[in-house]
Amino acid sequence: MQTLKHTDDPNRYANGWDKLKEIDGEAGEKVIESLKDIAPDLGRYIIEFAFGDIYARPGLDLKSREMATVAALTALGNAQPQLKVHIHGALNVGCTREEVVEVILQMAVYAGFPAALNGIAAAKEVFQERDA
Amino acid sequence: MQTLKHTDDPNRYANGWDKLKEIDGEAGEKVIESLKDIAPDLGRYIIEFAFGDIYARPGLDLKSREMATVAALTALGNAQPQLKVHIHGALNVGCTREEVVEVILQMAVYAGFPAALNGIAAAKEVFQERDA
Amino acid sequence: MQTLKHTDDPNRYANGWDKLKEIDGEAGEKVIESLKDIAPDLGRYIIEFAFGDIYARPGLDLKSREMATVAALTALGNAQPQLKVHIHGALNVGCTREEVVEVILQMAVYAGFPAALNGIAAAKEVFQERDA
Amino acid sequence: MQTLKHTDDPNRYANGWDKLKEIDGEAGEKVIESLKDIAPDLGRYIIEFAFGDIYARPGLDLKSREMATVAALTALGNAQPQLKVHIHGALNVGCTREEVVEVILQMAVYAGFPAALNGIAAAKEVFQERDA
Amino acid sequence: MQTLKHTDDPNRYANGWDKLKEIDGEAGEKVIESLKDIAPDLGRYIIEFAFGDIYARPGLDLKSREMATVAALTALGNAQPQLKVHIHGALNVGCTREEVVEVILQMAVYAGFPAALNGIAAAKEVFQERDA
Amino acid sequence: MQTLKHTDDPNRYANGWDKLKEIDGEAGEKVIESLKDIAPDLGRYIIEFAFGDIYARPGLDLKSREMATVAALTALGNAQPQLKVHIHGALNVGCTREEVVEVILQMAVYAGFPAALNGIAAAKEVFQERDA
Numbered sequence: 001m002q003t004l005k006h007t008d009d010p011n012r013y014a015n016g017w018d019k020l021k022e023i024d025g026e027a028g029e030k031v032i033e034s035l036k037d038i039a040p041d042l043g044r045y046i047i048e049f050a051f052g053d054i055y056a057r058p059g060l061d062l063k064s065r066e067m068a069t070v071a072a073l074t075a076l077g078n079a080q081p082q083l084k085v086h087i088h089g090a091l092n093v094g095c096t097r098e099e100v101v102e103v104i105l106q107m108a109v110y111a112g113f114p115a116a117l118n119g120i121a122a123a124k125e126v127f128q129e130r131d132a
Numbered sequence: 133m134q135t136l137k138h139t140d141d142p143n144r145y146a147n148g149w150d151k152l153k154e155i156d157g158e159a160g161e162k163v164i165e166s167l168k169d170i171a172p173d174l175g176r177y178i179i180e181f182a183f184g185d186i187y188a189r190p191g192l193d194l195k196s197r198e199m200a201t202v203a204a205l206t207a208l209g210n211a212q213p214q215l216k217v218h219i220h221g222a223l224n225v226g227c228t229r230e231e232v233v234e235v236i237l238q239m240a241v242y243a244g245f246p247a248a249l250n251g252i253a254a255a256k257e258v259f260q261e262r263d264a
Numbered sequence: 265m266q267t268l269k270h271t272d273d274p275n276r277y278a279n280g281w282d283k284l285k286e287i288d289g290e291a292g293e294k295v296i297e298s299l300k301d302i303a304p305d306l307g308r309y310i311i312e313f314a315f316g317d318i319y320a321r322p323g324l325d326l327k328s329r330e331m332a333t334v335a336a337l338t339a340l341g342n343a344q345p346q347l348k349v350h351i352h353g354a355l356n357v358g359c360t361r362e363e364v365v366e367v368i369l370q371m372a373v374y375a376g377f378p379a380a381l382n383g384i385a386a387a388k389e390v391f392q393e394r395d396a
Numbered sequence: 397m398q399t400l401k402h403t404d405d406p407n408r409y410a411n412g413w414d415k416l417k418e419i420d421g422e423a424g425e426k427v428i429e430s431l432k433d434i435a436p437d438l439g440r441y442i443i444e445f446a447f448g449d450i451y452a453r454p455g456l457d458l459k460s461r462e463m464a465t466v467a468a469l470t471a472l473g474n475a476q477p478q479l480k481v482h483i484h485g486a487l488n489v490g491c492t493r494e495e496v497v498e499v500i501l502q503m504a505v506y507a508g509f510p511a512a513l514n515g516i517a518a519a520k521e522v523f524q525e526r527d528a
Numbered sequence: 529m530q531t532l533k534h535t536d537d538p539n540r541y542a543n544g545w546d547k548l549k550e551i552d553g554e555a556g557e558k559v560i561e562s563l564k565d566i567a568p569d570l571g572r573y574i575i576e577f578a579f580g581d582i583y584a585r586p587g588l589d590l591k592s593r594e595m596a597t598v599a600a601l602t603a604l605g606n607a608q609p610q611l612k613v614h615i616h617g618a619l620n621v622g623c624t625r626e627e628v629v630e631v632i633l634q635m636a637v638y639a640g641f642p643a644a645l646n647g648i649a650a651a652k653e654v655f656q657e658r659d660a
Numbered sequence: 661m662q663t664l665k666h667t668d669d670p671n672r673y674a675n676g677w678d679k680l681k682e683i684d685g686e687a688g689e690k691v692i693e694s695l696k697d698i699a700p701d702l703g704r705y706i707i708e709f710a711f712g713d714i715y716a717r718p719g720l721d722l723k724s725r726e727m728a729t730v731a732a733l734t735a736l737g738n739a740q741p742q743l744k745v746h747i748h749g750a751l752n753v754g755c756t757r758e759e760v761v762e763v764i765l766q767m768a769v770y771a772g773f774p775a776a777l778n779g780i781a782a783a784k785e786v787f788q789e790r791d792a
Contacts, residue, residue: 031645053709075508081646109186123302211508211511213513249742373450377770475737596731613745632726
């Protein structure tokens, strides 16, 4: 089989860290911080892979990326803390509160009303945190 | 408790049907058709509620709605036929193939690589159907 | 394709509201109330679609409907608040506590013991609320 | 801690086997048969635990037990072969086709429309098998 | 069909109880205790089936069994209390903290980073409980 | 916050590719191959992140890593093709067929019997492929 081009970038970590701060802000930094004593490499992979590799990709704007993440985490329904981080993220990169609510509400169709209700509860907490 | 405003619209069915045809096209019509003999009301609710109520809402453009749906169905990983319908839907309302692939690929971060791989397999089938 | 009969009912909202109060009682009203400031339409869809359309259907008695919901939410395991609302609902429409416990316990077979254990924990809280 | 009463019954296996045949019929026997060469004990646990222990319990009639199972498997959406077995089971113990369809359709509210659609597709196959 | 050998053991309950105490220790006993008033038979099935039948099986050592359970509960992401019990269990039967962290971290690949993050949070709580 | 040590390795791709071939063999190569035309970067991330970063980590032997993956994919129940690849992988790195069956069977306790049954069906197919 033909070997794929190796495109590993020595700046993945630095670029990922910038991206994480741009998108998730303080909430994202706290996630990395919380891993420092127990699983720092998981934090590193979040920076390098999730943000340095994936969010840095061309082909889809950050607003769409964050809305996709809010949709997925609402539908899965088992990652409430991460959903809150990414509702912050969506708002940080330019989504309106109305757009966030619309994405979550639409999940009633694909994952059921309980998933949508718990997503809205997360949004409510995030909106209150930002208003405080 | 204050009664919410009743906004039920006599045209929900007709509007929903138009919306379904605009978004999911022939693939969507086939879903409704397949329910005719066994659960026609489920088809009706898809038309009235999913398309007449939800997709008709202002506040989020159709492209974003379909990308959110593709993200959620890829992440859930247990609704391959519906994922294919909505990959068609996303392309029908203006998403590029690259954007669809990006949304699915990003789900590796939030739902794991198997979910992303199976989402890409669905996209591959849809792209081939459209090229045929 | 043959157009399905449009059966939309101008009384969906009123009927749904009555049904919600009959089944879920105060716990259900609180859900709608909690949505008022952030996503009132999600509350409206719960009333109109979930209760006005679905729970109002003939063909299955309310006891069986609530037991099916308790089974599903126990098995999914990611919607604890809604499971509690529907354990109240099951008891409100005539299920015994023993029947509720049996439905939840049976989910050990289909969704594993953790799902059953967390379902029983929800039932315990509901029974205590009703005894208080 | 007080030791729970040990109620293990030497007839668990025989009783479970009778129960399995009563409920799931030939479809259930085929499941056990398929395990014979690779994991016969998994078949034994299905007989002893799922049917000998759980389905044999008093406190909930078999019709309600099978409807709860159909609800849960429809909602989980990742166990289509077992859903089909239990749609047969529900019909074998006295559910009508309409009741089965109602339970599945209701799952649109709790697990989303894709789950309900795939459940209806399973029911359609089962009804056709029984008509053949 | 050939009848499977009935191997039901009169000592399932006693053996299961010993196994549960060996593996999950005090955390496991508390689970059984919490069921006493509401669903004691669920506790009995955990002892008899989960521990008396499954964990007592030859063919896989206890360390591997507990790591498999930690992996599964991390990936499912909807059973945090049971995940904590089994992180205790894994450590009780000889896993190192590093091995537990590695299993959880690896789930980022198969169930996504949120699942891994919530698993690490559970491990952190368990490690702190054991250090206290 | 203290910057984590950047440990990105220029050999991630080459090391990951070797690891993938060692573990998943031909089945793994086919996954990468299938992505070439539609999402080659997803294949690259599998090589670099899943195999180059995660499977290459010290702290847990490959046998335990593959058993954890088989456990997780059986429990999730929505990634049958990937489960088959990793049953091959488990056998390739030294697990016995009995150990694979035990891990899958144990998932009946944590994710329910349908998940275990579908996992055993995957194992049966893999064993037959290897015997052919």
